Amino acid sequence: TRSHLMHASFQNKEAIERLAKLKLPADVQAAWLYLDAPALEQVFGREGMRYFFPLKTYRDHGxxxxGGSDHMIGHDKDRAVNxxxxxxxxxxxxxxxxxxxxVLFPEERITRRQAIRxxxxxxxxxxxxxxxRGSIEPGKLADLVVLDRDILSCPEDDIRRIQPVATLVEGVVIAGALPSS
Known part of the structure; x- marks a missing residue:
């Protein structure tokens, strides 16, 4: 992998500016906000949580x-510690x-397209x-998933319930099935 900052969870303003200056990418696991933020806020206080995964600020700095996860093998994908x-x-x-x-620091929300990217x-x-990889374009491998709903237009709360119906690797279905239209 390219050199990058793993997790990038608690960064202050100066650290974010250094990341931008160094053009250092980051790998973030935003689900930590979902489960851990209430407990962390008790320890660090509200202002201490200001830079807990400041995604929009990162993007605004280029x-x-x-998006990633700390995969917990053998655990439920929605109920694991992460x-x-x-x-x-x-x-x-x-x-x-x-x-x-x-909602923790709503000014740090990003758009659906940004999350997909x-x-x-x-x-x-x-x-x-x-x-x-990374986009569907001529000359690329066509590694992709077909989803059970449109992530760009479904109700916001449905995003977390999206399920893949088919997985393609190099254009070949390896799991599920393509829906007939």
Whole structure:
């Protein structure tokens, strides 16, 4: 992988400016906000949480962000200590709503398209594979998933419930099935 900042959870303003100056990408796991923010806020206080995954601030500084997870093998994708469901992660980036329903620093929310980019183009960039993967274009490998609903237009709360119906690797279905139209 390219050199990058892993987690990038608690960065202050000066650290964010250094990241931008160094053009250092980051790999973030926003689902931590969902489960951990209530407990962390008790320890650090509200202002201490200001730079807990400041995604919009990172983007405003031109920092490339890849969406990721600390995969917990054998655990439920939504209930692990760090949930690794990419759609729960994207929903968290878009809403910043914790398990308690509280929106933590709404000014740090990002758009649906920005969240998708973190799991596609920007993740491919982190792996030096942006010329082969990360977007659906002629000449690329056609590694993609077909979803059960349109992530760009479904109700916001449905994003976290999205399920893949088919997975393609190099254009070949390896899991599920393509829907007939």
């Amino acid at each position: 920092i490339i962000l890849a 949930p690794f469901n990419p759609f729960l992660n994207m929903w968290m980036m878009i809403t910043r709503r914790t398990t308690e329903g509280k 973190m799991y596609t183009r920007d993740a491919a960039y982190l792996q030096f594979s942006e010329k082969e």
